[in-house]
Amino acid sequence: MFFILQKFKKRGKKLCIIKKYLKSILNRRGKNMKLVQQLILI
Numbered sequence: 001m002f003f004i005l006q007k008f009k010k011r012g013k014k015l016c017i018i019k020k021y022l023k024s025i026l027n028r029r030g031k032n033m034k035l036v037q038q039l040i041l042i
Contacts, residue, residue, distance in 0.1 A: 022039055
């Protein structure tokens with residue numbers, strides 16, 4: 001059980017990194033804003 005929770009925490013950290021990366025792209029170009037927002041919501 002604890003092992004599964006650890007896996008989710010690691011996955012969560014990866015998702016946070018991906019979200020930060022997407023947000024940085026969003027700040028650079030507003031063209032794909034809607035697309036990036038949809039990805040962040042997932």
